Amino acid sequence: LWILYVLLTLIFSILLYFSGMNLFDATNHSMSTISTGGFSTKNIGVAHWSDNIAVQYLLIILMFVGGTNFSLIYLMTKGQFKKIWNNEEFRWYIALTAAVTLLIFLALFFVVFPYQSKVEYSFFAFEQAFRASLFHVISVISTTAIYIEDYTDWLTITTLIFFALFFIGGSAGSTSGGITVIRHVLLIKNSLIEFKR
Numbered sequence: 272l273w274i275l276y277v278l279l280t281l282i283f284s285i286l287l288y289f290s291g292m293n294l295f296d297a298t299n300h301s302m303s304t305i306s307t308g309g310f311s312t313k314n315i316g317v318a319h320w321s322d323n324i325a326v327q328y329l330l331i332i333l334m335f336v337g338g339t340n341f342s343l344i345y346l347m348t349k350g351q352f353k354k355i356w357n358n359e360e361f362r363w364y365i366a367l368t369a370a371v372t373l374l375i376f377l378a379l380f381f382v383v384f385p386y387q388s389k390v391e392y393s394f395f396a397f398e399q400a401f402r403a404s405l406f407h408v409i410s411v412i413s414t415t416a417i418y419i420e421d422y423t424d425w426l427t428i429t430t431l432i433f434f435a436l437f438f439i440g441g442s443a444g445s446t447s448g449g450i451t452v453i454r455h456v457l458l459i460k461n462s463l464i465e466f467k468r
Contacts, residue, residue, distance in 0.1 A: 272341050275348065280305050283333050290325040304330055307337040307447045309416040317417045324402065327419060331406050338413030338441025339364065360442050360453040367452065368408060371436065375404035375429055383425045411436040414448040 280301050287297035296312050303310040313319040320326040336344060343355050355361060379400040407422050409415075411433045423430050440449015 272345060275341065275345055276305065279333075279336065279344075283329065286329050287326060290329055291320065291323045292326060300330070301333065304333045304415060304417070305337050305446065307334065307413050307415040307441070307445075309410075309414075311417065318419050321419045327402060327406055330417070331402075331409055334409045334413045334415045334417075335368070337415060338409070338445050338447040340442040340444035341446075342444055343442075360451075360456060363456050364412075364442050364452045367439070368412060371412070371432060372401075372405050372408045374432065375408055376400050378426055378429050379404055383429075407433065408436065412439060412447075412449075413441045413445075 283305065284294075284298045284301040287301055288294055292300065299310070299312050300317070302308075309316075311317055311319075317327075317330060340358070340360065343358055343361055346352075346354050380397065384396055384400060403420055403422075406419055410417050414437065422433060438450055439455055440451050441447030443451045443453045445451075
């Protein structure tokens with residue numbers, strides 16, 4: 272697992288470097304993102320690269336990996352994808368991330384962006400809303416807590432959703448904090464059994 276962790280850090284350091292960061296920034300952001308620590312070398316954090324789409328998508332992937340159980344990442348290197356998909360927590364992690372991203376995306380694309388007169392309806396607006404929602408949802412659920420925009424300026428409901436995501440957290444066996452997805456799944460299942468009884 273340590274070898275895997277170090278390799279992921281090195282790979283993403285190189286990718287971030289070729290995406291527009293200097294070597295110092297790329298190395299530091301790779302280390303702080305895979306560990307879901309959220310530290311940055313810039314005063315305004317990752318928002319410094321708010322115009323660099325490649326950096327943002329790489330950080331999205333890295334945060335998602337940081338919030339995933341590392342034993343599943345190890346299984347991925349072995350090509351055991353069926354075992355990964357059979358992991359119930361991983362399926363819930365993906366489903367929760369996708370569902371909340373969709374909600375935030377709809378709020379951004381149809382309410383926030385038109386209200387702010389930020390961009391007109393176009394593919395660019397669609398992609399920007401998708402990227403912003405996906406970035407911030409994964410940042411919050413993995414407890415990395417880096418940002419490219421001030422999402423507290425969006426809507427009250429989106430802020431409440433993000434607040435709830437902080438408590439859920441990522442997967443057990445990951446670097447993220449929070450109560451973890453599997454504990455929430457067990458709580459829901461146990462509650463349903465008790466109600467049934």
